[in-house]
Every structure is written in C-alpha cells, then in structure tokens.
Amino acid sequence: MLRRGEGCRTVPLAGHVGFDSLPDQLVNKSVSQGFCFNILCVGETGLGKSTLMDTLFNTKFEGEPATHTQPGVQLRSNTYDLQESNVGLKLTIVSTVGFGDQINKEDSYKPIVEFIDAQFEAYLQEELKIRRVLHTYHDSRIHVCLYFIAPTGHSLKSLDLVTMKKLDSKVNIIPIIAKADAISKSELTKFKIKITSELVSNGVQIYQFPTDDESVAEINGTMNAHLPFAVIGSTEELKIGNKMMRARQYPWGTVQVENEAHCDFVKLREMLIRVNMEDLREQTHTRHYELYRRCKLEEMGFKDTDPDSKPFSLQETYEAKRNEFLGELQKKEEEMRQMFVQRVKEKEAELKEAEKELHEKFDRLKKLHQDEKKKLEDKKKSLDDEVNAFKQRKTAAELLQSQGSQAGGSQTLKRDKEKKK
Amino acid sequence: MSELVPEPRPKPAVPMKPMSINSNLLGYIGIDTIIEQMRKKTMKTGFDFNIMVVGQSGLGKSTLVNTLFKSQVSRKASSWNREEKIPKTVEIKAIGHVIEEGGVKMKLTVIDTPGFGDQINNENCWEPIEKYINEQYEKFLKEEVNIARKKRIPDTRVHCCLYFISPTGHSLRPLDLEFMKHLSKVVNIIPVIAKADTMTLEEKSEFKQRVRKELEVNGIEFYPQKEFDEDLEDKTENDKIRQESMPFAVVGSDKEYQVNGKRVLGRKTPWGIIEVENLNHCEFALLRDFVIRTHLQDLKEVTHNIHYETYRAKRLNDNGGLPPGEGLLGTVLPPVPATPCPTAE
Numbered sequence: 024m025l026r027r028g029e030g031c032r033t034v035p036l037a038g039h040v041g042f043d044s045l046p047d048q049l050v051n052k053s054v055s056q057g058f059c060f061n062i063l064c065v066g067e068t069g070l071g072k073s074t075l076m077d078t079l080f081n082t083k084f085e086g087e088p089a090t091h092t093q094p095g096v097q098l099r100s101n102t103y104d105l106q107e108s109n110v111g112l113k114l115t116i117v118s119t120v121g122f123g124d125q126i127n128k129e130d131s132y133k134p135i136v137e138f139i140d141a142q143f144e145a146y147l148q149e150e151l152k153i154r155r156v157l158h159t160y161h162d163s164r165i166h167v168c169l170y171f172i173a174p175t176g177h178s179l180k181s182l183d184l185v186t187m188k189k190l191d192s193k194v195n196i197i198p199i200i201a202k203a204d205a206i207s208k209s210e211l212t213k214f215k216i217k218i219t220s221e222l223v224s225n226g227v228q229i230y231q232f233p234t235d236d237e238s239v240a241e242i243n244g245t246m247n248a249h250l251p252f253a254v255i256g257s258t259e260e261l262k263i264g265n266k267m268m269r270a271r272q273y274p275w276g277t278v279q280v281e282n283e284a285h286c287d288f289v290k291l292r293e294m295l296i297r298v299n300m301e302d303l304r305e306q307t308h309t310r311h312y313e314l315y316r317r318c319k320l321e322e323m324g325f326k327d328t329d330p331d332s333k334p335f336s337l338q339e340t341y342e343a344k345r346n347e348f349l350g351e352l353q354k355k356e357e358e359m360r361q362m363f364v365q366r367v368k369e370k371e372a373e374l375k376e377a378e379k380e381l382h383e384k385f386d387r388l389k390k391l392h393q394d395e396k397k398k399l400e401d402k403k404k405s406l407d408d409e410v411n412a413f414k415q416r417k418t419a420a421e422l423l424q425s426q427g428s429q430a431g432g433s434q435t436l437k438r439d440k441e442k443k444k
Numbered sequence: 445m446s447e448l449v450p451e452p453r454p455k456p457a458v459p460m461k462p463m464s465i466n467s468n469l470l471g472y473i474g475i476d477t478i479i480e481q482m483r484k485k486t487m488k489t490g491f492d493f494n495i496m497v498v499g500q501s502g503l504g505k506s507t508l509v510n511t512l513f514k515s516q517v518s519r520k521a522s523s524w525n526r527e528e529k530i531p532k533t534v535e536i537k538a539i540g541h542v543i544e545e546g547g548v549k550m551k552l553t554v555i556d557t558p559g560f561g562d563q564i565n566n567e568n569c570w571e572p573i574e575k576y577i578n579e580q581y582e583k584f585l586k587e588e589v590n591i592a593r594k595k596r597i598p599d600t601r602v603h604c605c606l607y608f609i610s611p612t613g614h615s616l617r618p619l620d621l622e623f624m625k626h627l628s629k630v631v632n633i634i635p636v637i638a639k640a641d642t643m644t645l646e647e648k649s650e651f652k653q654r655v656r657k658e659l660e661v662n663g664i665e666f667y668p669q670k671e672f673d674e675d676l677e678d679k680t681e682n683d684k685i686r687q688e689s690m691p692f693a694v695v696g697s698d699k700e701y702q703v704n705g706k707r708v709l710g711r712k713t714p715w716g717i718i719e720v721e722n723l724n725h726c727e728f729a730l731l732r733d734f735v736i737r738t739h740l741q742d743l744k745e746v747t748h749n750i751h752y753e754t755y756r757a758k759r760l761n762d763n764g765g766l767p768p769g770e771g772l773l774g775t776v777l778p779p780v781p782a783t784p785c786p787t788a789e
Contacts, residue, residue, distance in 0.1 A: 033543070033544070034515040034517060034541045034542070035515060036514050036515050036543055037514040039545070040543075040732075040736060041545075041732065041733070041736045042543075042545060042548060043545045043546030043547070043548045044738075045491055045550070045740055045741060046487055046548060048740060048742070049741050050479050053482060055674075058475075079473070105475060107476050109476070110479065112475045112478075153756075153760045155753065157749075158745075158749045238484065296475065298481070299481070300477075300478050301478055302485070316591075317592055321591060
C-alpha cells in the first residue's frame with residue numbers, strides 16, 4: 024500500500040494529467056523485455072512429470088523417460104522460448120531424475136536443495152558485483168516447485184514429508200497428486216484430507232494463493248481449499264462427442280483431462296499460469312530470496328548495526344571485512360611457512376642420519392677390505408715362502424741329483440763309449 | 445486541445461494464432477494473462493516520481509509544474525509566505541504530494557531550487573544540487589545493502605530534471621552550459637525554454653536550433669540520451685524528438701479563460717489569449733505528453749539502471765580499491781560454480 028510520508032498531502036487534480044497510462048508504460052516495457060518463469064518438478068520416477076508439463080504448456084518438450092537405476096538424485100534442466108500473442112516467455116523446467124529410486128533415501132533431498140541455493144547464489148553474486156546488469160540478467164531462480172505425490176490413497180510417504188519440510192522455506196511448493204485416475208472419487212477426498220492434515224501437523228508451509236486483492240480473492244480462496252490438486256496428464260487427443268479432447272482411454276471409459284469432474288487439471292492451470300504467475304515470481308524474489316540473502320550475509324559476518332547500535336557505514340564494514348580477511352591470510356601464510364621450515368629441518372636431520380650411517384658403513388667395509396687384504400697378503404707371503412722353500416729344496420735336490428748322475432753319468436758315458444768301440 | 449501522442453494501451457489478450465520460436469503450441473495456454481496480473485500488482489503498490497526544476501527565479505518554474513500536474517504542487521503553493529526573499533545560497537526544497545488518477549496512485553515529489561543563478565557570483569552553484577542528487581543515490585544504496593531489507597525501498601532519487609533556459613533569443617549562457625555539463629552525467633536533464641510567449645515563431649525555431657547546436661558542440665547529452673536507445677523503434681522515435689522538438693518552448697499558466705466556448709488554461713494579454721495546450725501557441729502539450737504519458741517509466745528506468753548503477757559502481761570502487769568488474773565480496777565469498785545446474789548424465 025502506498026505510504027503517506029510526513030508532510031505529504033493528497034492534492035486534487037483539476038483535469039486529466041495522463042499518468043494513469045503509467046501501468047501500461049511499465050507493462051509494455053516488460054513485454055518487450057520478455058518474462059521468465061522457472062518450474063521445478065519433484066517426484067518419483069514414473070509419476071508423469073514430463074507428461075504433465077507437456078499437457079500444461081500444450082507442447083511436446085524433448086526428453087526421454089528416465090530409468091529406475093540412477094545411482095543418485097540428479098536434476099535435469101531445459102529452457103524453452105514460448106510465445107503467445109505478443110508475450111514472450113522464457114520457460115525453464117527442471118526435473119528430478121532418479122528421485123525415490125535409491126535404497127537409502129536419506130540424502131535424496133540434498134541435490135534439490137543445493138540446486139535451489141545455487142540459483143539464489145548466482146543472483147546474489149550478480150547483485151553484489153560492482154558493475155552489474157541486473158535488468159538484463161536471466162533470472163534462473165525457481166519460482167514454483169510442483170511436488171508430485173504418488174496416488175497410494177493412504178497418506179504421504181516419509182520421503183515426501185522430509186523433502187517438503189526442507190524445501191518449504193526456499194521455494195513456493197504446490198503439492199499435486201499425480202496419476203489421479205488411479206483413485207476413485209471417495210478415496211480422493213479422504214486422501215486429500217489426510218495429506219493436508221499431515222502437512223499441517225508437520226509444519227510444512229505450502230504456497231497459499233493470495234487473497235488480498237479483491238478481484239482474485241474469491242477464486243483463490245476456493246482454490247486453496249482444493250489443494251492438493253489431483254491431476255492427470257495426457258498429450259493424446261481423442262474424439263469425444265464431436266470435439267477433439269485430450270484424454271486417456273481405458274476399456275471401462277475415457278478420462279478427460281480438461282473435464283473438471285474428472286480431475287483438477289484445469290484448476291492447476293488456472294492457478295499456476297492464468298492467475299498467480301506474477302505473484303509466484305514476486306514471492307520468490309521478496310520472501311525466499313531475501314531470506315537466503317539475509318542468512319548468507321549474516322553467515323559471512325555482516326551486520327547492520329554494531330553492539331552500540333550505531334549503523335555501520337558501508338565503507339567501514341567492507342574495509343573491516345577486507346582487513347580481517349587479509350589478516351587471516353597472513354596468519355595462514357605464517358603457519359604454513361613455519362610448518363615448512365619444520366619439515367625442512369626434519370628432513371635435514373633424517374638425511375644427516377642417513378649420511379652418517381653411510382659413512383660408518385663405508386668405514387666398516389673399508390676396514391673389512393683391509394683386513395681381507397692383509398690376510399691375503401699374509402697368505403701370499405706364506406705361499407711365497409713355501410714356494411721359495413720348495414724352490415730351494417728343488418735346486419738342492421737337483422744339485423744332488425746332478426752330482427750323483429754326473430758320477431754315474433760319466434760311467435754311463437764310459438760304457439756308452441765302450442759300446443761304441 | 446489536440447493531443448499529439450495517443451495514449452498507449454497494450455494489445456488485448458485475445459488468443460491469436462499462436463506463433464512459436466522453439467515449440468509448437470497446440471492450443472491456448474494463457475501466458476499472456478501475465479500482463480493483467482502485472483498491471484494489477486503495480487497499481488496496488490503505487491508509484492513514486494521525483495521531478496526537479498532548476499532555473500533562475502522568475503522563469504515560471506513553479507507555474508509550469510502546477511500546469512503539468514494540474515494541481516497546486518509547487519513550493520509557492522504550499523508555503524505560507526508568498527513573498528519570499530531570494531535566498532543567499534542555493535536551497536533545495538522538496539515537497540511531496542499524493543495524486544490519483546484512474547485508479548493509479550502516484551507520490552509526486554517536486555524539488556525546487558530557489559537561489560540558483562541569482563547571486564552576483566554564481567560559481568559552483570550547481571554543487572548543492574549535485575550533492576543533493578548524490579545524497580539520494582546514497583540513501584538508496586544504503587537501504588539496498590542492508591541485510592534485512594525493506595520490501596519496497598522508498599525511492600527519493602531524482603528521476604527528471606527540468607532545466608529552464610531564459611528566452612534571450614541569442615544563445616545559451618555560460619551558467620547554463622556549466623550546469624548541464626556537470627549534471628547530465630548524474631541525472632536525466634530535459635532542457636526547456638521558459639516563457640516562450642516572448643518569441644515569435646521564427647525567433648523560436650532559430651533559437652531552438654542554436655541551442656541544440658550548442659549543446660551538441662559542448663557534448664551535453666540531455667534526455668533521451670542517444671546511447672540508451674534500446675531498439676530501432678526507440679531510436680527513430682527519440683531521434684525525432686531530439687532533433688526536432690527539443691528543447692520544448694513552453695508557457696505555463698494555472699488560470700482558465702473562455703475561448704470559443706471552451707474553458708482553457710491560458711494567459712490573457714491585450715493582444716490575445718495564449719492557450720497553453722494549443723500546439724500552435726506553444727509546446728506545452730508536447731512536453732507534458734513526453735514526460736508523463738510516454739516516457740515516465742523510461743525516465744525512472746534510466747535513472748535506476750544507469751545513473752544509479754554508475755554511482756554505485758563508483759562508490760564501491762573507491763571503497764575497497766578492488767579492480768572493477770570483480771565481485772565486491774569476491775575475496776570473501778567462495779567462487780560460484782561455472783554451470784549453475786548439474787545435468788543428468
């Protein structure tokens with residue numbers, strides 16, 4: 024509501040000024056820039072998420088159905104450009120892949136929360152830049168999360184409760200009952216009541232359609248009572264009566280998607296697109312994003328006022344932060360340097376030890392070698408002595424022999440001579 | 445009372461044959477209802493508009509503002525003392541009003557600058573004005589960097605500055621040039637030739653041409669600035685305004701007279717009645733249509749997206765001595781991952 028400042032009085036106009044065209048000027052500018060809308064579909068594999076998107080937006084978006092064998096939960100995101108009359112919409116659809124398929128589902132919600140936070144983070148980064156271009160920034164923050172509930176007919180699964188509890192403060196959640204043609208009318212009412220009571224008792228805050236604007240208060244109010252919407256999706260067209268309608272054909276009858284008596288698809292489309300799209304975008308920006316921003320900045324230690332409740336000036340805060348950070352860096356550097364020096368010392372000591380050992384070994388071996396050498400020399404000497412002794416004996420023996428043989432030899436010689444004669 | 449520019453209305457949300465860029469639409473979805481949703485929302489929240497009038501005293505600033513908004517919104521109307529002395533220095537007086545038309549509520553603030561150009565020595569008399577404009581940017585910046593922010597930050601930034609040129613018939617005064625040179629970089633300036641009923645048609649067009657030439661020679665970019673034209677359509681439209689109509693030669697009046705059986709705003713002289721809203725007499729209607737009926741939102745956007753961002757960038761740059769373009773908290777926050785979304789294998 025427009026606040027009246029002090030000293031501001033309402034002045035009557037004497038004629039037509041023309042600023043009532045201001046909303047038109049604003050809208051025309053937005054139209055030329057185009058709108059963007061980001062939907063996140065969370066639900067188990069096979070609940071009909073892609074089919075519902077196709078049905079909602081009357082097109083066939085590409086993509087193959089996922090298998091049940093995914094090792095973890097992942098998110099698949101696609102962006103499409105849609106145009107209707109003169110309005111261009113950049114639609115991004117993000118789907119979970121493999122949600123609810125694992126045996127241990129404790130961490131299933133984590134990739135989803137991280138993804139949503141990452142989009143907020145990207146926007147926050149852009150907003151904090153010095154040179155920023157916010158008015159042409161492609162907003163990737165998730166505006167609405169459609170949570171697909173399996174049509175068991177009993178109650179919510181614990182995985183559903185846990186996931187929705189984690190997401191309700193980060194994104195607008197609209198729970199829907201998928202494949203609603205599996206439940207009969209009476210079971211459906213009981214199911215819806217059970218779900219709503221479980222959500223309330225667990226403190227899960229789902230998105231409430233706004234009722235403050237008189238023109239839409241009534242319709243939004245009634246729709247709030249129909250949550251969660253029971254939907255059926257189908258892209259097949261069948262001839263019913265004399266019209267082509269989207270429907271699913273069974274042996275026992277045909278379920279028409281756009282028949283309000285059969286399912287709540289029309290209500291979902293009405294609420295999501297035709298009545299509250301702008302409100303969803305606004306809530307994302309003013310509530311969920313602001314909450315994220317506040318938490319993130321507080322986490323980093325920024326405060327709005329110091330303990331003496333004097334407001335910090337921008338410059339002081341950032342300067343203080345910067346100095347603090349530089350101080351931390353310096354401290355870290357010192358620590359690292361010290362650690363490094365210590366390690367070097369240790370290594371040096373080790374190496375010295377090793378060197379000493381080597382020296383000792385060398386000395387030892389040298390000594391060994393010398394001993395060996397000495398032994399060998401002794402042996403050699405003794406051998407030489409023996410050889411000498413032997414030589415002496417040999418020469419002595421030869422001498423004796425030669426003396427003996429000389430005497431005998433001369434006789435032999437004489438005999439030889441006599442023989443010859 | 446010929447109105448030159450028809451009031452713009454968006455095309456009705458009738459489902460035409462759906463065109464598509466990437467996908468084939470098989471039927472009507474309802475995306476175009478967002479126009480209505482947006483309009484309802486903006487009408488509920490209301491608008492702010494801050495207009496500043498600068499010029500020597502006696503040029504008819506207050507009267508013109510009253511004529512523009514068809515109500516007594518100027519400082520003379522809301523202060524007790526009707527015969528104020530000319531102040532010794534330039535003062536800045538901001539007065540706020542709430543006006544409503546067709547379900548649209550607007551908080552209009554008129555910022556008057558009595559004392560501008562009235563002293564003997566007028567050196568640096570634009571400085572208090574520049575200071576005031578920067579103070580408003582500073583206020584907005586402070587609110588924006590708060591951790592717990594208000595849902596709607598009150599916008600006191602000056603969206604438009606009407607500079608009144610004295611109808612000498614010769615050329616611009618050095619004071620005019622100095623002022624516009626300094627301030628065209630921080631705010632949208634729309635030069636206006638005041639008291640245009642003192643010039644004949646030929647004198648008027650010659651004077652306008654000379655003024656345009658002088659502004660160009662001195663490198664003064666007045667609103668709509670050439671560099672901010674977004675597409676060809678804007679460019680041709682704005683070129684026409686820049687080269688032919690501006691600066692608007694206006695006459696202001698808040699008195700009504702009877703002419704040809706109709707009540708019109710005008711000035712009565714012995715030689716005739718000057719009709720304010722008659723395009724043959726003066727260009728008031730053009731100025732009014734330009735500022736209010738077609739470019740009001742654009743004035744606000746240029747102020748927010750360009751002038752304010754320039755101020756913010758300068759302010760944050762002087763602050764940490766960090767190189768421009770790098771995130772202000774880039775040293776503290778962890779680096780953002782390159783792809784914002786993990787894709788399934």
